[in-house]
Amino acid sequence: MEPVDTDVTGQEKRDGEKHDGGAPSGGEAVVEQPQAPTLAELLLAVEELWPESLAENWDEVGLVAGHPAAPVTRVMFAVDPTLEVIDEAVAWGAELLITHHPLLLKGVTTVAATTPKGRAVHRLIESGTALLTIHTNGDSAVGGVSDVLADALGLQNVAPLTVAANGLPEEGIGRVGDLADAMTLGDFAARVFGILPSVAGGVRVSGDKDGLVRRIAVCGGAGDSLFNEVRASNADVYVTADLRHHPASEAREAALNGRPYLVDVSHFASEWLWLPAAAAALGNVLADQGHEVEIQVSTTNSDPWDFILTPG
């Protein structure tokens, strides 16, 4: 698979400028150096940004592997805890891998290295790499997955499609907002294509290419459970991932004046956008607390699809 073109902002590379033994000499005031946080301290910063109370009931978020007392100098963000991603984190020297998707969402009775999940658990523990899941709490929070998507599309007056049960009015799953100016569905789809990382599946659209759209609903990841909320929001378009035949075709049958049109994108790509924003947000909170941590976004493309055939 092609690596994703990442552009993590706000990160300072410390390679090649180690400070140990290089303290300036001669009676200068002692300046407090930023310190590496422990994993436990880092989890407090994570809780500030993406509280676990925002996660859906069915979800499993939080620490999957790792010692709370272990120092963390390097953190990697990724969508999926695949073995390829874990290997990338280990090779870079990350003591913590933060993924959007859980490694262990369903109950397991073995983590033997004879299974893919078991191999992942072994690789993490044997390399001393902690794993943390920020899933639906990352979707729901302000600055979460759908917020980042809405922002990248240039939406204004953004509100959640469903308000969080345990959160603020601006927290919840999905977002809806307005483009600054109406545009055709074709142009809007091109904008969606342009903001997402390049993946084999591209972008699929259902609707009139020349139809004008302005009000846009988005849900990063699989969003076909939110059609009632999308209709209630009067959106002209719904951008989400993993749209299956029946929910999509029934939504199109029920559409008024053809709307909402549908834009179906890669699940991975729709959630990948959040990673650089999350990395920057965590870096800022840690810096405010006097901690110094290097944070990178994984360059592994964990979209499961590799190529596509289309007519014409």
Ligand SMILES: [Zn+2]
């Ligand atoms: Zn997802």
